[in-house]
Amino acid sequence: MAWPSSPEPPVITSAKIVIAGGFGVGKTTFVSSLSEIPPVNTEAWMTEVSEAVDPIEEGSSKTKTTVAMDFGRITIDDSLILYLFGTPGQPRFWFLWDDLCRGAIGALVLVDTRRLDVSFPAVNYFENDTGLPFVVAVNLFDGRLWHELSEVRDALALSPEVPLICCDARDRASSARALQTVVTHAMQQMGSSGPPPGALIGR
Amino acid sequence: MATQQPNRWVRPYVLTAGRTRTKRPLLMETLVSVTNYDPGFATTLLPESRALYEYARRTLSVAELSAHTGLSLGVTRVLLGDLVAQGRVMLHPTSALTGGGPSDFHMHHNVQLLERLRDGLAKLA
Numbered sequence: 001m002a003w004p005s006s007p008e009p010p011v012i013t014s015a016k017i018v019i020a021g022g023f024g025v026g027k028t029t030f031v032s033s034l035s036e037i038p039p040v041n042t043e044a045w046m047t048e049v050s051e052a053v054d055p056i057e058e059g060s061s062k063t064k065t066t067v068a069m070d071f072g073r074i075t076i077d078d079s080l081i082l083y084l085f086g087t088p089g090q091p092r093f094w095f096l097w098d099d100l101c102r103g104a105i106g107a108l109v110l111v112d113t114r115r116l117d118v119s120f121p122a123v124n125y126f127e128n129d130t131g132l133p134f135v136v137a138v139n140l141f142d143g144r145l146w147h148e149l150s151e152v153r154d155a156l157a158l159s160p161e162v163p164l165i166c167c168d169a170r171d172r173a174s175s176a177r178a179l180q181t182v183v184t185h186a187m188q189q190m191g192s193s194g195p196p197p198g199a200l201i202g203r
Numbered sequence: 204m205a206t207q208q209p210n211r212w213v214r215p216y217v218l219t220a221g222r223t224r225t226k227r228p229l230l231m232e233t234l235v236s237v238t239n240y241d242p243g244f245a246t247t248l249l250p251e252s253r254a255l256y257e258y259a260r261r262t263l264s265v266a267e268l269s270a271h272t273g274l275s276l277g278v279t280r281v282l283l284g285d286l287v288a289q290g291r292v293m294l295h296p297t298s299a300l301t302g303g304g305p306s307d308f309h310m311h312h313n314v315q316l317l318e319r320l321r322d323g324l325a326k327l328a
Contacts, residue, residue, distance in 0.1 A: 173327065
């Protein structure tokens with residue numbers, strides 16, 4: 001059980017992307033399909049607030065929900081690790097979003113077109129409360145796109161500059177491409193006259 | 204009825220002597236390593252700090268350390284802050300360049316690092 005403990009451990013940089021969206025949109029699945037560790041789901045973060053368990057929404061095949069947010073890890077190379085943090089879906093954990101988003105490269109907001117409304121709060125949060133670059137991804141449940149992306153964009157009232165893509169959260173490659181879009185979008189925002197540190201996004 | 208139930212809502216902050224903040228920003232993804240692991244030092248620590256010290260031998264993020272030890276994020280940060288101040292653990296850099304205040308979400312990121320990230324993700328895609 002002893003880990004090799006060299007005197008000066010090699011320096012490893014960590015980065016973070018937030019996976020957001022409403023209840024049951026596939027955040028846990030998304031994190032699971034990419035993470036090299038089993039998604040850690042901890043109630044420890046919640047004990048400061050509540051231990052209540054959410055009721056299961058009617059009409060949903062989801063049989064249980066995550067009380068806490070979960071996170072995953074992807075080793076990019078021997079000196080760079082990417083962490084994925086899924087946001088808690090329950091409104092009473094809003095205060096944790098700020099902690100999750102601080103320092104993040106950007107966010108991916110997952111939506112389920114059958115229940116777009118559950119992701120409205122997440123979209124609002126990133127549009128109005130943070131300057132964080134974000135991308136919206138329609139999670140292809142059953143591998144099908146049920147609505148045109150332009151319809152989804154209208155329904156979410158997304159600004160034209162917010163990328164809207166499709167992904168299959170169960171599929172590793174598809175999920176990796178979605179993250180790539182987040183990184184590319186963040187780079188573009190940095191390249192253009194992105195918002196200054198701490199600024200709110202206009203419009 | 205007035206039995207003394209251990210109150211887990213209060214006790215952690217007794218452990219941290221009432222402190223709820225650390226001097227340095229510890230992001231959830233900040234990696235923590237033990238420098239020169241010292242078993243003798245480990246035995247002097249309270250169980251919670253000791254657990255953090257032992258887990259950090261593997262180089263783990265603040266979020267993972269909190270999850271593994273079952274300590275809240277706030278307590279984890281404060282206790283890690285003490286270990287950092289004592290020179291017992293080191294904090295690794297994050298992609299977010301510090302300098303912004305704690306309320307600044309949109310931190311600057313190193314462009315070369317984002318390129319590495321993008322290219323690394325491409326290998327998975």
